[in-house]
Amino acid sequence: MRQNQASDKVMDNASHVDWEAYLKSYYEKPQSARTWSGYELKEIYTPHDRVAEDYRKDIGDAGQYPFTRGIHRNMFRGRYWTRREVVGIGSPADTHRRAAFCFQQGGSGLNTIADVTYEMGLDADHPWAQHEVGLTGVNITSIQDMETLVGDIPLDKVSWSLITASTAAAPTMAQYVAVAGSKGYDIATLRGSVQNDPIHFRYCGFRPACPLDLSIKLGSDVMEFCTRNMPKWYYTTVNMYDLREQGVTAPQEVAYGLGIAMCYMDELVRRGLHVDEFGPRFTFYVSCHIDFFEEIAKIRAARRMWARFLKEKYGAKNQRSMQFRFAVHTAGCSLLPQQPLNNIVRIAYEALAAVLGGVQSLHCCSYDEPMCLPTEKGHLQALRTQQILAYETGVTNVADPLGGSYFIESLTDKIEEEALRYMKEVDDVGGMEEAIRTEWLDRRFESEAVTRQKELDNGEKLVVGVNIFNSEPETTTPLGVQRIPRQSAVQQIREVTELKKTRDEKRLRKAIEVLREDAVAGKNTIPAMIEATKAFATTAELLGTVREVFGYPYDPMGILDSPFR
Amino acid sequence: MSKQKIKVIITKVGLDGHDRGAKVVASQLKEAGMEVVYLGMYQRPEGIVKAAIEEDADVIGVSYLSGEHLVYTPLVVEEMKRHELDDVLLIAGGSFPPEDIPCMKEMGIDEVFRGGSLTKDIVDYITENVGKKG
């Protein structure tokens, strides 16, 4: 009886197939031949479509100016890309544990990410921070937290990327350098990077922490300090990625990202540094979105544009200055909570584009990011995606395997041309700083984001699980949900409160006074921050002191006064 | 007697500043003929409810992204109850695991729209449910 019912059901299902729809689907062809950014493509590309005339001048071999094909001659034969995962969860101790897990699983780099409170420059005991400490990353309030985070990780061996983007990157560097010093490392040997791109971070919800002049000042302080003291350190990762996540197109990502990079470079030149002192230390964070060829073309165009700008506009002589070094983070905004396992496939395609584009360092999103912070299983899946790419697929054998394709070269030219057009547009409103100050760029982002939503709404862009092939919403997340233990936050807040009661007040005040004087005198603030952090000055205290000198409220949220008055 | 225009408060709450989704939804609801009051970032539950009262809002839409939904939802709901806003729809948008949706509804959220929602879904829900609560 039961069997009968089951077979009835199968029969029933088959008879419910819509055969008209089947026929339609059989003969279906793509509705559009546009790239994600909206560029109409031809049916086929031929030698006539090559815009770049001169191979040597416009393309060149990998490792040769203008580096269109890659910054190293033999690319991955020399070394795999760095396989990173971003870690930041709960307390410094929780984060340390997850980082160690990623290393155990074969990760070759470490990215630790700050939580919203740290990025905003708030201590864990700030009244607004209590609900959010450790929720989206790690909060470092004092040097003690940095010590816990570092633990026994060998700082001269691992490539550590500190993802603090806002003006809090200055305290981050101070805390990191102070901890490294206390552990006996020569800071000149430290390898890794700090994101330190406060200008762009105003677009990620951190405007109170990132006023434009303070962003340029503190961002450039970190860059200048590291140029002089930490030759192996990459001290800015200009974040094109976050701009892309706002909804802009591929060439806009390049144009606005390079525009922001130049804000810092112009300041470093004003400070008397030569382009070849800082050029080799600039790195970029690039998105890899879902349009495979367009993303590869975008990366190649960005490489060529950077090389030319550095050589022609800034007068770089050193080839290393002209090399566009970049990390890719697969596009978080391309992932969806609907049919979440599909995200694993999206991430894999995006990672493949990054590798074919010649990436130096790759972070794959976890499939569960549209639902929660990455679970351990999610992290592992993302890391394995990279490892399959690196060890199984053979994509590492040849540099720029798509170079010379009529289509790819033509699309590279197209993206470059469009990006240059967007840069010209910025110049026309008075340059990047002006475009930011007048909120011209804000309006740009807003209108692009609305356009992206409309494309989904009207079906101009098809996304599986959203406007095609929908299914019943899931009720569970396939590999579980990451929860942040609230106990960690409570503990962190308690420790910070305790520290503030027990530290040597006199030593602290003296160190803060030196920092204030240096800021007033227009000196680089990092050395004084390092000393103050050793005296247990906290993130908010370091930043607040400099903020006041620049005429901003001590507390970015405007509710606390300086304790040093 | 029903109101001529649906009035919607769209807001972020807490420190999370991922406001792209909130702004897009605000703009799309306007195009659907609603009057949308956008509060912006760094709102506290008390301020959101005060705005809803002053604007005589029919709907409050809160945008979450960073896992703060379980923390702030009860605070917003409690504040709404304190002011007897029992006929105002409370909807949430953003990133959260499906496991949390029943829990959020139990807390007092009327409907949830995650990433990948189409404007039509949100507009239809509001139009069909506005004025029916309480």
Added chain:
Amino acid sequence: MARLKDSPDVMVRKMLSGDRRAASRLITMIEDQSELSNELMKLIYPHANGSTVIGVTGSGGSGKSTLTDHLIRKFRALGKRVAVVAVDPSSPFSGGALLGDRIRFQGHALDDGVYIRSMGSRGYLGGLARASNDVVRIMEAMGFDVVIVETLGAGQDEIDVIHVAQTCLLVLTPGMGDDIQAMKAGIMEIADIIVLNKADLDGAEMCLRSLQAAIHCALGQEEQSWIPQVVPTVAYASRLEDIRGIDELVTAIQDHQLYLHESKAVEEVKAKRVEQELALVFKDEVERLVFNGLRGTGKKQRYVEAILEGKTEPYSVVEEVLATFLKGDVVK
């Protein structure tokens, strides 16, 4: 707690006793041009007197909201309770509106001494002016010391809106020099105080001079006891210390209020407002009366056809219709 089913007098009583939700619902009914609006306003009107009403107008992006935010802060510091009605344009296509002024007023998000209402300009039959005037009356009845009306300066409708105010601020920015030349006399009609915002931009000096020249020129034509003041301001700057002119602006407003009271011009301003209210309500009600009377008779269509055929024109039609209606009404 205010409910839709409450009768007008209950709603109004609740509003007068400080129920903000009732007040907000009453404002909605005014916005919606509810059938009850006249009844409501009859009840509210006697209580609505005594606030200092300030109008702020200027083109989009001139910094009106930011200036209003400063004014709220300053008046709060003086112990005044402040209400704001901020009007933004509605989309002519969808009828919806994105009302973003509250973003600029975040500093008062938790202050019970401040009441803010955003309002879409919609497509009001009798013009936006009547609705916003009624909203201001409600805010006055709520007992606010200061009521600020903020509206986009885009034509006669907005100018009517601003006539509600005793003290009118026109916000300009440098680079509007040509417009100023064209406006000349018009400025005097609108503004008691001209705010030159973004005074740190290039061209501010020149703009200031041409403004003063324009005022001088207009003064020559007419006897005027109040000379519009020009106040340069920098309402927005990321550093607090770069914000300028706000205290001067508040002083100018206080000066103007003082002038109104000392010269008894305040009575004149109040009379003018009542005159305008009367005109607005008349226009609205007569229009409504006439169109309601014509509804279902098919006459309206016949008039249109007759005009199209060249048999008559709108002027004679209106004369004819009004004659019947007014007579009919008088007879009734």
